[in-house]
Amino acid sequence: MKALRFEKNGLRIADIIEPRDRREASVRVLLAGICNTDLEIARGYAGFEGTLGHEFVGVVESAPDETLVNKRVVGEINAGCGACALCAAGDARHCPRRTVLGIVARDGAFAEYLQLPVENLLIVPDEISDERAVFTEPLAAAWGITERVKVTPETSVAVVGDGKLGLLCAQSLHHAGARVVLVGKHKEKLGIAERRGVETVQVDELQKSSRSFDVVVEASGAASGFALALELVRPRGRVVLKSTFHGATNFDAARIVVNELTIVGSRCGRFAPALELLKEEAIDVESLISETYQLANGVRAMERAAARGVLKVLLRP
């Protein structure tokens, strides 16, 4: 089968054997999405080699649980060892020996077929199109903030960064009831959130000194975004770190201590509430789709995904 792989020599479309571990489900990929993490891996920052991709919707071809066969599914990307204390407590997401689809020791979704444990799969309701279902994983990650930080209608939130992740975070927190301001650089991108009722502001028009937020979400993926977040948050407020900068980043420890800030790292989220949000059409994800490519043109698709101004790029096997 075809797969978009990152190996020592770089990114390429390879012909590889279909995965056939009968203890797991085999899923035929319908549509997959390119995430910034994929771009980081392709730059060699993450130490992963293999088939990329962790955002997908597909159809189960075979599975130990036969009731799943022919069902349309999405899948949680962390597969725990099943034996450690964290797995026993139901937290495979942090199992130290976990594999992660297209990220850690497990081939990913930019292929005709992928494999995952049956317990990772969730059936997609018919109301949700493939184009929307493929956003389940990133939307779960955005909605996951509400698991880590409670928000109410009184909570003022700034989201820093108007990329894919920032747009999902801003809409999610707005839907959760908070008073959200999305801070970005791109008028068209900010417009997507505005159409859903989110207040937006251009970063260079921001009156830093006059704003003071209960919660600031750093979703820009840049160290400068984190520095801005520390400026925007009120004393005793919370900064949510969504994006994994690569390498070490400067940070102002004194500001965190003196202002008694809380920095909350947030990575994955649960899929079930994300599917619910997609079913309700609570979040605009279609507007985030910039381009769709055939898997065979995956290398070009990755280049486009890294280009300025481009939001979500999809791959169709």
Next chain:
Amino acid sequence: MKALRFEKNGLRIADIIEPRDRREASVRVLLAGICNTDLEIARGYAGFEGTLGHEFVGVVESAPDETLVNKRVVGEINAGCGACALCAAGDARHCPRRTVLGIVARDGAFAEYLQLPVENLLIVPDEISDERAVFTEPLAAAWGITERVKVTPETSVAVVGDGKLGLLCAQSLHHAGARVVLVGKHKEKLGIAERRGVETVQVDELQKSSRSFDVVVEASGAASGFALALELVRPRGRVVLKSTFHGATNFDAARIVVNELTIVGSRCGRFAPALELLKEEAIDVESLISETYQLANGVRAMERAAARGVLKVLLRP
């Protein structure tokens, strides 16, 4: 009166006029303690010029509230503007226009007299000696962790750093009921916590990979201590930042996001519970006193406080 001051030309004992603002209380200082923050200010890192010192016990000489006169007191160090939203909510500690005793725009405690608003003062119970009462401020800061992070007998805590602050933090969290391990470099210092029932370990004997703590308190004041804290904490655990490193510090943002850690900045604490702890003799503070100097020898005392192996140095006006 005599005062130990930091000015452009450095640290010196000066003769200055007694403070006489009748809207505030005037306190004759009995004993004051040198804190690492004082050492940072004397290195020019904090931008403060004036009389140093914020840890003290004294006797009220005059006050708008006459019932306080002749009472032995300690004092909360932040004085708010009294007008802003934070002050109105009772949080002068984070008022953006606050003055801070010996730290921000207010002469401090290394002098014969100091001034504070009446509402900052707390009467010291007779059972607490001057030598113990002078630890109220740093003990409040250590105990303040329990305000920011709930601990139970099931909570495993590592405290990184066996200096003054680390010893107070370890004892406080142990007293609060957590399972505490103090990580340090100095056998004698670790011994102080051990005598109060705290488990200790030398940093070079620490099996990093085998330890995984719910909470790690960084009290070493070094960037390397923060890096160690990030290694010791379990996924979804909390790192408490107690110490203000100066300048920017490298940190591994990806580890915070991927392991979904929470970083909690913690600075000051409330004085009332600290006085209660001192009254109950719940915390050994006397063993932390290394040396006591006359205020006239304050410059020498500051040198000693900065020397390796020295814990708390006190000043007596």
